[in-house]
Amino acid sequence: EPEVTQTPSHQVTQMGQEVILRCVPISNHLYFYWYRQILGQKVEFLVSFYNNEISEKSEIFDDQFSVERPDGSNFTLKIRSTKLEDSAMYFCASSPTGNYGYTFGSGTRLTVV
Amino acid sequence: RKEVEQDPGPFNVPEGATVAFNCTYSNSASQSFFWYRQDCRKEPKLLMSVYSSGNEDGRFTAQLNRASQYISLLIRDSKLSDSATYLCVIINDYKLSFGAGTTVTVRA
Numbered sequence: 001e002p003e004v005t006q007t008p009s010h011q012v013t014q015m016g017q018e019v020i021l022r023c024v025p026i027s028n029h030l031y032f033y034w035y036r037q038i039l040g041q042k043v044e045f046l047v048s049f050y051n052n053e054i055s056e057k058s059e060i061f062d063d064q065f066s067v068e069r070p071d072g073s074n075f076t077l078k079i080r081s082t083k084l085e086d087s088a089m090y091f092c093a094s095s096p097t098g099n100y101g102y103t104f105g106s107g108t109r110l111t112v113v
Numbered sequence: 114r115k116e117v118e119q120d121p122g123p124f125n126v127p128e129g130a131t132v133a134f135n136c137t138y139s140n141s142a143s144q145s146f147f148w149y150r151q152d153c154r155k156e157p158k159l160l161m162s163v164y165s166s167g168n169e170d171g172r173f174t175a176q177l178n179r180a181s182q183y184i185s186l187l188i189r190d191s192k193l194s195d196s197a198t199y200l201c202v203i204i205n206d207y208k209l210s211f212g213a214g215t216t217v218t219v220r221a
Contacts, residue, residue, distance in 0.1 A: 031207060033208065033209075035211075041213070042211050042212065042213040042214065043151075043157060043209075043211040044211075045209070048207060050207070056206065056207075056208060089154070091156055091157070098204075099204060099207065100145065100204075102159070104156040104157055104158070105156060106155070106156050107156050109154075
């Protein structure tokens with residue numbers, strides 16, 4: 001069964017440092033997403049990406065966040081200057097059409113110290 | 114009103130019991146509804162879609178009530194392995210919106 005792959009599974013970083021979270025979506029999917037889940041809270045939408053551009057972003061996705069699809073397979077989330085409150089599980093997801101068939105990666109646990 | 118609201122539980126039930134819970138949604142134009150399951154510190158995984166006429170998948174039954182804007186999940190003959198958090202998920206504008214989840218614990 002096709003999978004969404006995320007690396008690394010865990011990342012510990014110091015406050016103020018930049019991090020890049022990586023995702024390889026399912027190859028024939030067209031819609032890509034980043035979600036995050038702070039421990040004990042609900043899964044929150046960050047950003048959606050379609051046709052090589054951001055299609056929607058939430059108010060969480062401020063100027064310190066950016067996404068890229070640099071080479072047609074990877075989909076990255078960059079946090080420019082991490083804050084303690086960025087500590088969370090970050091999930092990448094992809095969908096063939098945006099209406100069904102969402103598949104989530106196993107997540108990257110980001111800890112900012 | 115929150116976009117998707119769920120009773121957080123926890124629902125603690127013995128093996129073999131039936132457990133049911135609801136989720137309400139605020140956007141009357143929502144078209145697609147799902148139940149996802151999330152185990153501790155894992156990614157959400159699709160349990161089942163929810164269709165207008167209601168649908169079953171083994172021991173799981175999902176219902177949609179558009180008039181009252183809620184969906185429901187019923188688990189029959191619950192197993193220890195059903196212990197998880199069940200997430201109500203709605204698609205609006207090509208993205209998923211999640212409820213906070215209902216925690217179910219099945220005890221031996």
